[in-house]
Amino acid sequence: MSRNVLVQLTGIIAGRLVAAAAQALTIVLLARWSQPADFGLVISVQTILTALTVVVSLGIPQYIGVMRARNPHSPDISGLMHLSSRNSVFAAATFATALFIWGLIDLEVMHFVPLGLALGIQLHANAWDAIVVCDRQIGLFSSNLILRRTFGLTILIFLYLLQMPTVPAYCIAVLLSEVLYVTRIRKGSFFSPKKGSRIGAHAVFRSSKHFWVDAMSGQLRLLDVAVTGLLLGPVASGYLAVPSRIASPMMLVPSSFATLILPRVSAGGGRTARRSLHLAIGVTALLAVVLTLVAWYLPGLTLFFLGNEYLPSVPVTRIYFAGLVFLSLVYMLGAILQGLGLQSAVGKNSIVFSGLSLVMLSLGGYFYGLEAAAAGYVFATLGQVFGLVFLYLFHYRGSGSHISSASTARPRCTIASAPRDKGRHAGRSFM
Numbered sequence: 001m002s003r004n005v006l007v008q009l010t011g012i013i014a015g016r017l018v019a020a021a022a023q024a025l026t027i028v029l030l031a032r033w034s035q036p037a038d039f040g041l042v043i044s045v046q047t048i049l050t051a052l053t054v055v056v057s058l059g060i061p062q063y064i065g066v067m068r069a070r071n072p073h074s075p076d077i078s079g080l081m082h083l084s085s086r087n088s089v090f091a092a093a094t095f096a097t098a099l100f101i102w103g104l105i106d107l108e109v110m111h112f113v114p115l116g117l118a119l120g121i122q123l124h125a126n127a128w129d130a131i132v133v134c135d136r137q138i139g140l141f142s143s144n145l146i147l148r149r150t151f152g153l154t155i156l157i158f159l160y161l162l163q164m165p166t167v168p169a170y171c172i173a174v175l176l177s178e179v180l181y182v183t184r185i186r187k188g189s190f191f192s193p194k195k196g197s198r199i200g201a202h203a204v205f206r207s208s209k210h211f212w213v214d215a216m217s218g219q220l221r222l223l224d225v226a227v228t229g230l231l232l233g234p235v236a237s238g239y240l241a242v243p244s245r246i247a248s249p250m251m252l253v254p255s256s257f258a259t260l261i262l263p264r265v266s267a268g269g270g271r272t273a274r275r276s277l278h279l280a281i282g283v284t285a286l287l288a289v290v291l292t293l294v295a296w297y298l299p300g301l302t303l304f305f306l307g308n309e310y311l312p313s314v315p316v317t318r319i320y321f322a323g324l325v326f327l328s329l330v331y332m333l334g335a336i337l338q339g340l341g342l343q344s345a346v347g348k349n350s351i352v353f354s355g356l357s358l359v360m361l362s363l364g365g366y367f368y369g370l371e372a373a374a375a376g377y378v379f380a381t382l383g384q385v386f387g388l389v390f391l392y393l394f395h396y397r398g399s400g401s402h403i404s405s406a407s408t409a410r411p412r413c414t415i416a417s418a419p420r421d422k423g424r425h426a427g428r429s430f431m
Contacts, residue, residue: 015142020252022149026156026173027245028305033166036238036309042167043241044226045112046119049095051219053123056091058205059212060084061123065130065259066211066266066339072134077191079199084127087201092120111168118175125182131191133259140188144181152177210343214334217350221357224377231365232373239313239370242306243320250290254283254328258335265339273336277392280332287328291321316374323378326385333388345391353384 031039064080071077095116103110132141152173159169205212225244229237261276294301295318302314330350337346360376 015138015145016252016256019142019145019149020250022146022153023252024250026149026153026170029153029156029160030166030170031238031242031306031310033160037234038167038238040225040229040234040237040239040241042170043245044229044237046115047219047222047226049112049116049119050122051216051223052095053091053119054212054215054219056087057084057123057126057212057215058087058201059208059210059215060087060204061126061130062211062215062262062338063204063208064127065134065262068131068134069264069266075194076199077131078193080204081127081131081191081193083199083201083204084124088120088124090120091123092117095120108167111165111171113171114168114175115171118171118178121175121178121182125178125185128182128185128189129259132185132189135190137188137190140185144185144188147184148177148181151180210347211338213347214338214343214350217347217354220351220354221381223358224361227358227362228365228370228373231362232370236365236370239310240316240374242302242310242313243317243324243374250287251324251327251331254280254287254331257283258331261332262335262339265336273340276332276336276339280329280336283332284325284328288325291324295321315371319371319374319378323374323381326378326381329385330381330388333385333392337388337391342391342395345395346388349384349387349391353380353387356380356383 030042034042060080060083064077064084067074067077067080096113099109099113099116103113129141155173155176156169159172160166164172222244225237225241228240257279261279265272265276298317299311299314302310302317306313334346334350357377357380360380361373364376365373
């Protein structure tokens with residue numbers, strides 16, 4: 001592994017760890033300062049809105065990273081960024097308007113208007129993330145992520161000290177942190193979208209649909225808290241939200257590696273894929289060790305950070321920890337296979353097992369209770385890992401593509417053909 005690889009990976013790990021700690025503390029305070037039912041409601045609303053932003057995204061945040069890696073000066077990239085910006089504005093306006101109208105009927109819903117705006121803005125920020133990672137601006141990516149999480153945490157604490165209710169304080173904190181994030185990343189990026197570059201959504205979706213399906217399936221899996229609330233009530237959803245959201249910041253590290261891996265494998269081929277696979281296994285093993293240690297001391301940690309009201313969440317949290325280990329492999333192995341040109345197969349695998357995870361969660365919860373719901377969810381995630389391993393062994397290696405480091409079944413990655421032109425900062429492979 002080259003020195004550049006180590007530098008970039010170290011930067012990402014450091015940034016993600018600090019950001020994960022800040023995000024975890026933010027969610028802990030949200031849970032601590034609210035009742036389990038209110039906590040479950042906030043997480044459910046945020047998850048549903050996030051899923052809707054993925055619907056609007058058309059898969060652009062993932063697709064643009066592949067394009068930037070393979071053809072960094074394609075005019076289509078500017079068109080994609082402008083389309084992403086328009087989609088972001090549409091999502092933010094639609095969410096805020098719908099929540100405001102609903103809030104006229106139920107005043108508590110009015111608290112979520114800033115959250116709707118924030119998640120619409122975040123949609124465009126995700127596309128910028130892909131650009132700066134491809135351009136090897138790891139310092140900007142990591143520092144901006146830390147700033148987003150720590151700024152949001154600071155605002156939440158500040159508003160709480162001003163006696164603002166916890167739910168609106170959290171929603172405002174998320175909005176302000178997203179505004180800061182997207183403003184800073186746009187100013188710091190090497191890339192500047194050219195004016196006048198426009199691409200139709202239909203033309204983009206023809207090429208990005210497999211990325212969209214995979215992203216949609218990932219969001220489908222995150223509806224676990226909302227489904228639990230419908231089946232078992234808001235208190236049960238609050239208990240499930242503890243492992244689903246408070247522990248989920250631990251997934252920032254593997255998800256960051258997945259963000260980094262996808263464009264690099266797209267540009268580097270088989271050799272990069274093999275190195276990325278070794279990296280994925282190492283990161284997942286480290287995560288498993290950390291989660292095992294946390295699970296051992298979980299009752300005391302739950303009592304200290306969340307209080308007595310959340311002690312019933314301990315058994316379900318331990319079950320979910322196994323699912324987080326499997327999910328780490330899903331993120332990174334899925335990114336490797338997408339970079340090798342298997343977007344369609346990865347998307348189909350994801351949508352099948354993500355849907356199955358909610359079905360098994362629902363059946364387990366309905367017939368046997370919360371712990372059975374969590375176990376069903378985890379088993380479906382394990383099935384998704386087996387599906388990805390099958391794709392790697394029999395669809396990639398089985399085709400002989402792995403024999404040559406340059407050979408890979410690459411997908412069509414440009415909307416309009418453009419000459420390949422490697423720039424100083426854009427799209428360089430580092431593995």
